[in-house]
Structure formats: C-alpha cells, structure tokens
Amino acid sequence: MSATAEHQTYTGALKGEPNKSFEEIWAQPRGIRSLTSVSHRVVGKRFIVTGFIFFLIAGLLALGVRTQLIVPGNTFLDLQTYNQFFTMHGTLMMFLFAIPILEGFGVYFLPLMLGARDLIFPRLGAFGYFCYLFGGIIVLSSFLFDAAPESGWFMYTPLTTKEYTPGLSADFWLIGITFAEIASVTAAVELIAAILCARAPGMSLTKMPIFGWYILITAFMIAIGFPPLIIGSVLLESQRLLGLPFFDAAFGGDPLLWQHLFWIFGHPEVYIIFLPAAGFVSTMLPTFVGKPIFGYGFLVAAIVTMGFISFGLWAHHMYATGISPVSLSLFSAASTMVAIPTGIQIFCFIATLAQGRPRFTTPMLFVFGFLFIFVLGGLTGVMLASVPFNFQVHDTYFVVAHLHYVLIGGMVFPLFGAFYYWVPHFTGRMMSETLGKWVFWLMFIGFNTTFFLMHVTGLRGMPRRVATYPEDIGWDRLNMLSSIGSYILAAGIALFVIDFFRHLRSGEPAGRNPWGAGTMEWFYPTVAPGYNFRAIPPVRSREPLWDQPELNEDPAAVGGVLRAYPDHRRETVGCDPLSGEPLHIARLPHPTWVPLFTAFAIAVMFGSLLVSAYWVTAGAFVAMMAGFTAWAWEPSDSGVTRDAGLGYRLPVDKADRRSHTYIAVIGTLLILGALYFSLVFGVLYLWNTFPDFAARIARPDPLMAGGAIAAAVLMAVGAMAAKWLSMRDRFLTAALTGVVTAALGAATAGLLYLAIADIDRNATALGATAWAIVAYVGVLMFIAIWWALFNALRKLTGRTRPGQHVADFNFSPFAKGVALFAATTGALLLAAQGALP
Amino acid sequence: MFTPDPDYVPFCGMPPLPAELMARWTLDPALLAGLALALALGLWRVPAGGGARASFISGWGLTAIAFVSPICALSMALFSARVGQHLLLTLVAAPLIAHALDGRRVPPMGGAIVFSGFFWFWHLPTPYQTTLQSDAIYWAMHLTLLGSAIVFWSALFGRMDRQPISGFLSAILVGAQMSALSAILVFSTGLWHDWHRAVTAPYGLSAMADQALAGGLMWVFGSLLFVGAIGLMVVRLVARAESRAGIGHATSPR
Incomplete structure (x- = not known):
C-alpha cells in the first residue's frame, strides 16, 4: 500500500493560506462573514x-x-x-x-x-x-x-x-x-x-x-x-x-x-x-x-x-x-x-x-x-x-x-x-x-x-x-x-x-481555571483562544490539570504535537480510538458559506413542501445537491506525511479504519440502518397484527426481487473493487469500476421497483409500507450512485492524485451497507411472495 | 416438502400435564453422552486457572439443566418455556462458555448477523413446527442457536478491547433484533405456533397468553440478561485498562 508514501509532485497543501500566521489562520471571521464560521466554539x-x-x-x-x-x-x-x-x-x-x-x-x-x-x-x-x-x-x-x-x-x-x-x-x-x-x-x-x-x-x-x-x-x-x-x-x-x-x-x-x-x-x-x-x-x-x-x-x-x-x-x-x-x-x-x-x-x-x-x-x-x-x-x-x-x-x-x-x-x-x-x-x-x-x-x-x-x-x-x-x-x-x-x-x-x-x-474577571478543575477545558486563561491548544500536549491522567504539573505553566509554551504548521492549514491530531496514540493529521476546513447555503436550500425545500409549491421544492433540491457537491468538491490534502513534533511523523488524512471519516461513515450507516429497521418493524408489525389485509395485496415479483439481490451483491463487489484499484493508484480502471458500480446501484433500485410495481400502495397499509421501504432504499441508492459518480469524475478530471484514497476507502463500506439493505429488501419480498396466500 | 409423521414423539416427549411435570427428566442416553463428551472436550481444551474453567463448567451445567431437567418437557407444553430455554442457553450459558474460549479470530458483526438470523428463523412458524417433527431438525436448531450464540459472545469478548466500535454495533444489532421480535410476538393478534394451541390450558394460560408471555420473557428477561452481560463486560474492560495504566492509584488532586 502506498498510503503513506511521499509524493514529490505536489505539496499536500492546496488549500493553505501561506501568508497568515497561526493565530490568523484560526481567527474568527467578523461581521456578516461570521455566518461562515465553522469553529466548534x-x-x-x-x-x-x-x-x-x-x-x-x-x-x-x-x-x-x-x-x-x-x-x-x-x-x-x-x-x-x-x-x-x-x-x-x-x-x-x-x-x-x-x-x-x-x-x-x-x-x-x-x-x-x-x-x-x-x-x-x-x-x-x-x-x-x-x-x-x-x-x-x-x-x-x-x-x-x-x-x-x-x-x-x-x-x-x-x-x-x-x-x-x-x-x-x-x-x-x-x-x-x-x-x-x-x-x-x-x-x-x-x-x-x-x-x-x-x-x-x-x-x-x-x-x-x-x-x-x-x-x-x-x-x-x-x-x-x-x-x-x-x-x-x-x-x-x-x-x-x-x-x-x-x-x-x-x-x-x-x-x-x-x-x-x-x-x-x-x-x-x-x-x-x-x-x-x-x-x-x-x-x-x-x-x-x-x-x-x-x-x-x-x-x-x-x-x-x-x-x-x-x-x-x-x-x-x-x-x-x-x-x-x-x-x-x-x-x-x-x-x-x-x-x-x-x-x-x-x-x-x-x-x-x-x-x-x-x-x-x-x-x-x-x-x-x-x-x-x-x-x-x-x-x-x-x-x-x-x-x-x-x-x-x-x-x-x-x-x-x-x-x-x-x-x-x-x-x-x-x-x-x-x-x-x-x-x-x-x-x-x-x-x-x-x-x-x-x-x-x-x-x-x-x-x-x-x-x-x-x-x-x-x-x-x-x-x-x-x-x-x-x-x-x-x-x-x-x-x-x-x-x-x-x-x-x-x-x-x-x-x-x-x-x-x-x-x-x-462580573469579576475569571482568570485561569477559576474553580480549580482537573479537566483540560481550563488549560488556557479565559477566554481561551479559538484554536484551543497552541500545541496539543500529551495526556496521562483523567484529571490532567491536577496530575500533570507542566500543564499549569504558560499554555502557549507547553510542549505537544502540531506546534509547527508548515502547510498553513487548520489541523488537529487524529488518534487511534482505543489507545489515543496519534494516527494521522486531520486537516480541518476554514470558514465557508457552504453549510449555510445547503441548510437554507433544505429549509426552502421543506417550507415549499408545507405550502405545496412543488416546483420550488424541486429547485431547492437541486440547490441542496449542488451544495453537498461543492462541500465535497475541494482539492484533497491527503497522501503526504509531515513531522508532527514529539518524534511523531504522521500522514495527513489517512485512509484507515480508525480514522474519523471512516468512523463517520459507519456512524451514518448506523443511522441509516435504524431508519431501515424502523420501516421493517412497521411491515412486520402490521402484517402480524392485521394478517387479513396481507391476503389483499398483490404478490411481489420473485424474479425481479431475486435480480435485485444479485445486482446489490454485484454493486458491493464493484465498490470493493474500486477501492482495491484506487488503493493501488490505478485511477482509470478504478473510475470505470465506479461507473459500473453506479449502474449496478441503479439496476438494483429499478429491479426492486419492478418487484413491487403491482402492489397497490393506496389500498392497504402493508402495501404502502412495502412501497415506503423500496422508496427508502431508492433514496439510499441515489446517494450511493451520486457518490460513486463523484469519485469517478474526480479521478477522470485529474483531481485525485497518487496516494489519495480516502474517498474510495470510505465509499466501500457505505456501498456495502446500502447493498445490504437492498438485498434484505429483496429477501423480504421473496419471503413475502412465499408466505402470502 | 416435509411430511409430518403422526406417530412421531418429539425429543422432549409429548406435552406434560402439570402434575407429571416434575417427573419428566430427559435421560436420553445420546443426550447424556453428548453432554459428557462436551464436558470432556471442554476440560481438555480450556486451560485451568483465571476462572476460565469455572466459567465453562457453569455454562455447561446450565446447558445440561436446560435439556435434562423438566424444562425440556415443559417447553413442549408452553411456548414461553421454550423461549425461556432458548434465553437460558443463548444469553447465560453461551456467554459463560464463550468466556472460556478464544474468540479473537471471528469478527463480532459477522457473529451477530449469523446469530440474529438463526434466532429469527427458528422462531418463525414453519421452522418451529419442523423442530417438533424430527429429532434431527430439533438438534439442528439447538446446535445452530447455541453454537452461533457462543461464537457471537466469544467474538464480542475477544475483540472488544481491540475493536470496541464493531463490538458495540454488533451488541446493538443483537439487542435490537431481539426486542423487535419480542415486540411483534407480544402484540400479535394471531397464534404463531399451532402446536401449542391445545396444550397450554392445564397451566392456566390460554395459548395467546402463553405466546404473549413468551414475547414478554424475551423482551424483559432477554434484555435484562443481555444488558447484564454487557455491563459486566464493560466493568471488566475498564478495570483491566486501569490496572494496565496504573489509574485509580496515582491520581492526586491538589
């Protein structure tokens, strides 16, 4: 794997602000631009x-x-x-x-x-x-x-x-x-x-x-x-x-x-x-x-x-x-x-x-x-x-x-x-x-x-x-x-x-650590600077300010990682979830309008839904997708390594199962799984509570349901193949595999639709819930297809450089998760087809 | 297609009346031989010391009780007893046995998916019915259920300190599917298993009440046992990490 190999052809700092000092990089935007602030504070x-x-x-x-x-x-x-x-x-x-x-x-x-x-x-x-x-x-x-x-x-x-x-x-x-x-x-x-x-x-x-x-x-x-x-x-x-x-x-x-x-x-x-x-x-x-x-x-x-x-x-x-x-x-x-x-x-x-x-x-x-x-x-x-x-x-x-x-x-x-x-x-x-x-x-x-x-x-x-x-x-x-x-x-x-x-x-000025607490939020005198830590100190205790005397000295001078900022970027250290050992340097975004724009587009979408202005809803949906795409469409900094201080030499935004982006994909799948599970619970509950109505709905088409399962499995394989190719810097084949993966995702959604096309969604609650499940899987497929095409397009337009694998690395579990929901839906439809009178 | 044999007597016998229940011990030679073999295998493979062997023997003992004692016969009359037997096996005996084994080779999520699949499958009407029509299917059910439970728990215990996230997600999956199945049973308006239709009355329960009790047991005692096992695991993990890092002794507030 070449994830940590050094590539000399680019600097790994396409988004840096080289003229700014550390404090200026972290400065909060003022005035109307304060709406672009992304700082957690x-x-x-x-x-x-x-x-x-x-x-x-x-x-x-x-x-x-x-x-x-x-x-x-x-x-x-x-x-x-x-x-x-x-x-x-x-x-x-x-x-x-x-x-x-x-x-x-x-x-x-x-x-x-x-x-x-x-x-x-x-x-x-x-x-x-x-x-x-x-x-x-x-x-x-x-x-x-x-x-x-x-x-x-x-x-x-x-x-x-x-x-x-x-x-x-x-x-x-x-x-x-x-x-x-x-x-x-x-x-x-x-x-x-x-x-x-x-x-x-x-x-x-x-x-x-x-x-x-x-x-x-x-x-x-x-x-x-x-x-x-x-x-x-x-x-x-x-x-x-x-x-x-x-x-x-x-x-x-x-x-x-x-x-x-x-x-x-x-x-x-x-x-x-x-x-x-x-x-x-x-x-x-x-x-x-x-x-x-x-x-x-x-x-x-x-x-x-x-x-x-x-x-x-x-x-x-x-x-x-x-x-x-x-x-x-x-x-x-x-x-x-x-x-x-x-x-x-x-x-x-x-x-x-x-x-x-x-x-x-x-x-x-x-x-x-x-x-x-x-x-x-x-x-x-x-x-x-x-x-x-x-x-x-x-x-x-x-x-x-x-x-x-x-x-x-x-x-x-x-x-x-x-x-x-x-x-x-x-x-x-x-x-x-x-x-x-x-x-x-x-x-x-x-x-x-x-x-x-x-x-x-x-x-x-x-x-x-x-x-x-x-x-x-x-x-x-x-x-x-x-x-x-x-x-x-x-x-x-x-x-x-x-x-x-x-x-x-x-009020009395609070000064430093006014209550004599042991936790790190009181490390700086109040109000702490927006970057929280000039260098991030190692921690050895649950009450570091009580147990580590060095932390009570000048906070700007305390030794730690990431004191240097060679690329003039906002960054923090990403750690192993369990041990807390530094794993990579996580590059953080600078102030941007994109979150406000995207959230506003969604607000318009929901608001127009409320007043039944569906053309506005459609326009706002396009704006939302544009916002999300702009969010992700930025040059990547990954694929390089940097000295982080304290003897650590760390990769930037590592493609790893322990990194924050991967964990976030897993967390998102947890939410999506809970949504899916709630719908399946609805179907099983209704079927079990009102079995008479189950007899009234048309049987799903077993051939289409089976085809959907097969297409979903192939889609998962496609995503894994795209990751495998991408990790070896074979970007052209990876991009083509990504396009095939997207097509398989579309096929899966289409076959699921055909499998239930005969069910009348207005006649029974059970039929309506079956439609709701397929519609939900369709939405997830849409996201997966968008993501696959996005990754492919970035590679084809030369925006992915050697050593940059995070996008494909993280798409793979998402595609597998969505494929699992689709295949489960297909299996449920097959089971229903067998069990319906 | 499977055709039922009208003369077939299930492994645990025909449904007992309350009066004869306490005399209904299952002393089937094949069962006793199998249990003895499992004990011998365990004693041979599980290293002495560290509580592993005691854990294995108590898990084995509970397994033996679940099959040899009148629980087995009662489970022929009451679906709720059958569910109780399954809970005892998968949520008490299995973690005890798993604690004695090395589960580091199995991913917990895989274990959770397989166990959940078996758990749903064997409680659905048709598969459940077939376990009462053939000894082989009855044992296939118990071996897959207990076996996959042991695999799940040993994977969870073995990988928790290295992969806590997938460990937790797999525990969430197992807990959620069990609650969902039990909720559907509790709120069902029809009887799932015809076998129990006419045999629950001597115990003062209608078949529907017995089914609701089964769902309630799975819901309540299932979660209690499950959550208890998870809680103990977390306490042990933190204690182990504390003793490794020397926390809990060195803290000295000013």
Whole structure:
C-alpha cells in the first residue's frame, strides 16, 4: 500500500493560506462573514443561546397555561389557544431546547476536554446548527399563521390525521421537527467521530474524562433513537399529503403503530436528555469535592447499560393501549430495571461527595437540587411502573408532576449548575455567587411548589390537558398554589437572565481555571483562544490539570504535537480510538458559506413542501445537491506525511479504519440502518397484527426481487473493487469500476421497483409500507450512485492524485451497507411472495 | 416438502400435564453422552486457572439443566418455556462458555448477523413446527442457536478491547433484533405456533397468553440478561485498562 508514501509532485497543501500566521489562520471571521464560521466554539455557543431562547419561549407558554388554570372557569386562553400552548410548550422543550442545548455543550466542550483544536467535522456542525435553527423557525412560525400544532407533543394518530386535524398545524410540526432532527443526528455522528478519533496523544478511552463517555453513549442513542420518530413523521406526513394509509385502521393500518414508533424514540429520549446532564454533574462534582469521580468503571458500565435498557422499555408508555395482562406485568418488572444503572450513578455521585469536603458554590447547590428532585422523580417513576397504580393515574396531573420532576430535576437543574460553572469559559467573567444562590432557591422553591402539589392534584383525579375545571371539586387551591409556584420558578429564571447580562459588564474577571478543575477545558486563561491548544500536549491522567504539573505553566509554551504548521492549514491530531496514540493529521476546513447555503436550500425545500409549491421544492433540491457537491468538491490534502513534533511523523488524512471519516461513515450507516429497521418493524408489525389485509395485496415479483439481490451483491463487489484499484493508484480502471458500480446501484433500485410495481400502495397499509421501504432504499441508492459518480469524475478530471484514497476507502463500506439493505429488501419480498396466500 | 409423521414423539416427549411435570427428566442416553463428551472436550481444551474453567463448567451445567431437567418437557407444553430455554442457553450459558474460549479470530458483526438470523428463523412458524417433527431438525436448531450464540459472545469478548466500535454495533444489532421480535410476538393478534394451541390450558394460560408471555420473557428477561452481560463486560474492560495504566492509584488532586 502506498498510503503513506511521499509524493514529490505536489505539496499536500492546496488549500493553505501561506501568508497568515497561526493565530490568523484560526481567527474568527467578523461581521456578516461570521455566518461562515465553522469553529466548534462558535457553533456550540450558537446552539446554547438558541436553545436557551427556545427554553424562554416555551417557559412563557407554560406560564400561559398556569395562568389559565389559576382559577376555575378561567377565560384567559380559549380552548384552541390553550391546546396550542401546551403542545408547543412540550414540543419546544423536548425537541428544540433540551437536546440541542445539551449537544451544544458537547460541541463546545468536548474538543477542549479531549485535546482537539476543533470538532472533527466543523462544517457538519455548522450545517446541523442551521438545520436546527431553520427547523425551529418553521415550527415557531406556525403561530404567525394561526396554525400552531395543537395535538399534544406526542401527536397521536388518528387525531393528527387529515380527517381530524385539517389545515397545516400538524404539517408544521412534522416537517419542522423532522428538519430539526436532522441537526440532532448529524451532531450525533460528529460527536461519535470526534470523541473516538480526535483526542490528545495518550488519552486512551479509559483516560477520557467521564463527560466524554456520557456524550459518546448519548450520541449513539440519538443515532438509533431518532430514526424511528423520523420514519414515523415521514409516514404520517405522507399519509396527510399523499393519502397513504399507514395509520388508518380501515385499510389495515394501525394508529398504535405511531405510538410504537414514537415511544421507541420517546423512551430513550428521556435518557438522552438525562445522560449529558448527569455528565455535567460528574464533571462538576470532582472539582468541588477535590477528588476524582468515584467508581469510573462502574459509571461507564452504568451509562452503557442505561443506553441498552432504554430501548427495550418503550411499552411502558403504552400501558393503557390494551396489552395483555401477562405482558403488562413483565413490562412492569422491566420498568423498574432501569433503577439499577440509575442507582449506580447516583451512588457514585454520593460516594464522590463522601470522599471530601464539598465547597458549597452555586453550581454545587444546583447539583444538590438535581439529586433531591431527580430522586423524587425516580420514586414516582417506580410508582408509575406498577400497573394498577398506572391505570389509576393515567393521563392525570400525577404524570405531569412525575415527568417534570424527572426532566427538570434530571436536566434543567444540572444545566443551570453548568451555566454557573462554565459561563466564565464563554465570557471570561464570573457570574454572581450571591445572585446565583437567589436564583437557585427561587427555582427550587418555585419548582417544588408547582409540581409537588400536582401529584396531589393528579391523585384527586384532575386530567391533564383540560383547559379549565369546575369549582369546589378539590382542585381550586392546589391549582392556585401550583400557578403561584410557577411564577416563583419563572422569577428565578428571570433573575438568572438579569445576572447574565449584569456579569457581561461587571462580573469579576475569571482568570485561569477559576474553580480549580482537573479537566483540560481550563488549560488556557479565559477566554481561551479559538484554536484551543497552541500545541496539543500529551495526556496521562483523567484529571490532567491536577496530575500533570507542566500543564499549569504558560499554555502557549507547553510542549505537544502540531506546534509547527508548515502547510498553513487548520489541523488537529487524529488518534487511534482505543489507545489515543496519534494516527494521522486531520486537516480541518476554514470558514465557508457552504453549510449555510445547503441548510437554507433544505429549509426552502421543506417550507415549499408545507405550502405545496412543488416546483420550488424541486429547485431547492437541486440547490441542496449542488451544495453537498461543492462541500465535497475541494482539492484533497491527503497522501503526504509531515513531522508532527514529539518524534511523531504522521500522514495527513489517512485512509484507515480508525480514522474519523471512516468512523463517520459507519456512524451514518448506523443511522441509516435504524431508519431501515424502523420501516421493517412497521411491515412486520402490521402484517402480524392485521394478517387479513396481507391476503389483499398483490404478490411481489420473485424474479425481479431475486435480480435485485444479485445486482446489490454485484454493486458491493464493484465498490470493493474500486477501492482495491484506487488503493493501488490505478485511477482509470478504478473510475470505470465506479461507473459500473453506479449502474449496478441503479439496476438494483429499478429491479426492486419492478418487484413491487403491482402492489397497490393506496389500498392497504402493508402495501404502502412495502412501497415506503423500496422508496427508502431508492433514496439510499441515489446517494450511493451520486457518490460513486463523484469519485469517478474526480479521478477522470485529474483531481485525485497518487496516494489519495480516502474517498474510495470510505465509499466501500457505505456501498456495502446500502447493498445490504437492498438485498434484505429483496429477501423480504421473496419471503413475502412465499408466505402470502 | 416435509411430511409430518403422526406417530412421531418429539425429543422432549409429548406435552406434560402439570402434575407429571416434575417427573419428566430427559435421560436420553445420546443426550447424556453428548453432554459428557462436551464436558470432556471442554476440560481438555480450556486451560485451568483465571476462572476460565469455572466459567465453562457453569455454562455447561446450565446447558445440561436446560435439556435434562423438566424444562425440556415443559417447553413442549408452553411456548414461553421454550423461549425461556432458548434465553437460558443463548444469553447465560453461551456467554459463560464463550468466556472460556478464544474468540479473537471471528469478527463480532459477522457473529451477530449469523446469530440474529438463526434466532429469527427458528422462531418463525414453519421452522418451529419442523423442530417438533424430527429429532434431527430439533438438534439442528439447538446446535445452530447455541453454537452461533457462543461464537457471537466469544467474538464480542475477544475483540472488544481491540475493536470496541464493531463490538458495540454488533451488541446493538443483537439487542435490537431481539426486542423487535419480542415486540411483534407480544402484540400479535394471531397464534404463531399451532402446536401449542391445545396444550397450554392445564397451566392456566390460554395459548395467546402463553405466546404473549413468551414475547414478554424475551423482551424483559432477554434484555435484562443481555444488558447484564454487557455491563459486566464493560466493568471488566475498564478495570483491566486501569490496572494496565496504573489509574485509580496515582491520581492526586491538589
């Protein structure tokens, strides 16, 4: 293999900015050009600020709800507006606040903690942010059209179908949220690759700060957990737009299928929100106790097992849907299972506290608030897991109280602690300890007043989501107190906002490592320069700033890799995922308009879909493809080696199974696989639940299905051959093989289409789902064909130089994955052909 | 095409009544000989020390219990017992045996795909039915299921410290397919296996309830066992890495 051979014919620095100094290369663009910024520090802050604005909006909606309920028979909000308020409150909080803001913290802090100069795919981060922003704007803009979603944050069918929710309100939700979820899954891939592939020299996985583990597992959960909801939303939207009967019982569809898809996402979602917040806690605790976190290995195991368990428990949101009593009792037992990994984490936190004498700073107060509230929420969770009790309080305020104890206790309190802890890193100034304690106590007292009483309101039978209630049935005073509590909670949050703006001007300068933390984000005095590390120092400990005295000297002079920058490029070191040993130099992109342009094209695509302007949709689709192509169509720097310092001589952007680009392809396949799996689950579920309808659909054509399997196998072989040829620098034959691979991909998609062409997609839900699977495989084939032709075109136009193999190296697993989905589809069609009566 | 023999008695016998269940031990000479042979082979190949041998013997013991004890007979009456037997074999006995073996030569993803394929195949109506019509097919089922489970677990254990990513992805695949199969069983509106239609009543369960119980067992105890095995593996991996790097002893905050 010639991957690391030196080629003298070109410099390997086609995109360098030779006139600029190191600081200038990393400088943030100013003015309007700041929209081109791709730095994780900028993108992370944007995620956090935008998420916080959504939090404030959703909080105001909640205050509207509480004001409506403050006295019986109130007319502050009419019924429809009330429905819109609680729906949008839940939607904004869950989708546009909780997940994005936590990802924002991950995006901002992980490179700093792990010893990287930027997140490993900076443009993807910027792209994800813009998708999130535009998706959020689409959802929020529904208020302007008086078409805000009003069916509750979980959008149950059949209420959300066209018959019962005419107009655009449900479409706003489905399209806007799906768009924002693209941001979440792209960020998930990016975080997985960044955590595994871009750490400081010597930082093995087990020396990684525990926060890295929390975000790594969360990212995996997002990658697997969001696809079922994306599929559910796409199916529901196509039922609304095209009349395909996925959830229509009259055609063998099942409204419960929506609930399954929703809760396969929705249950892990709770842990996706909890885990990063627990990561904040386990980062702050050691700082204020002065000892490392207790039970690192047990914590890691608890995080991993929590990730697995969370995907098996979705049915416990569906107790009241008519599941057989035998299964219910098993689910009940299973629901208590998650107490084990949660308990391990809580006990590790308590044991950490017991190791030393904690300093009672504002962040610590919030940590204590978290422990108190979250444990109570866990206890009511155990109560809800018991079937008879669950039936009794189903859809009452007891459930509302429980979920707010879990989510506000498990996420919002750690988040505010994290704000007080990390704001100095953003702004260089400390927030007020005095005001911070006021903020905490207002929030803590306000929260418990509001929500503790709701348990009682629920036990007294008040159902959730009712806009008002009659007098004198025992709900008046409780509601009054809950509403007053919500104002106290809001006052605490308002005081936080005031303190934030106050500290920007008059806060104490933070200086270097103000809390005495052990993690690397405090390596520079605040505000740290945009490149994070002048040279990336080797790391030998989980608390490097405590254990490695040299790191507390002049940060610009500390020895490390990549001090020299011979090619005048932004770059960071890519490592072996396991050992953290430097593997290659990862070249990073400089500021660019492409992410904004592409995200905007997609926003136009979705927006025009909403108003049924399909010609605009088509134009925006072309613009999007142009954007993605421009993204990838840049000269490659790979195929050379450079001295990296500390005795390392490293290749640039190595084609390797351990490199970030390869890991990202695998991560993408994981998402695509989860999407595919969700569709297959839909088919098997419908077939099994309504077998009578299976008899009504036409048999798929076995010859075409078999042909599709053969073509898919050949396509995978073609991609592997193209890689093999390319790795040996035989570019002409590799390009031709790539074209053949693309043709085989087209043949596979075409044969699958012919195999199901006789099935009527409007007559049965099962037929519609079969079409959905083939359509999905068709989309993936389109991407694979585009990629294969792209690689071929670059070689034919001389843009691929000897030693540059990354594109073909990474295309091969993608093509194999897509071929696997296509072949599985063919096999399912063959099996169906045999099994159909 | 396979034609059923009306006089054929399945390997574990005809479905027992609750009263006779505890007397229904399977003391088939071929089975006992096979188990003895497996034990001898294991003791010969698995090195003593390091807990490997103890792990193998407990895995072997559970396998023996799954076939010799009345579990075998009960699985003829109740689909849920059959599923319980499969879970015991693939999620407890298999990882214990795999722990004693060297699985570094097999890619975990390959192991996961093969195991998942067998797991679905043998629980589908037609293949399931044929295992009750021929000893050879019954044993083909158990050997492929247990064998592929052992291969999967040993690949996972053997490669985890070198290929954690594909290790995790393969674990995700196995967990996901098991949850999906069990969900489909639990929510099914029709009976999958005719064999159990008329034989579950003495146990106080309708055939549909028995099927839902089978799905629930797979869902709940399947995930519990699976997740427990994964959790233990992670604890061991981190502990091994810590002792190698000397972490956990040298940290000294200021």
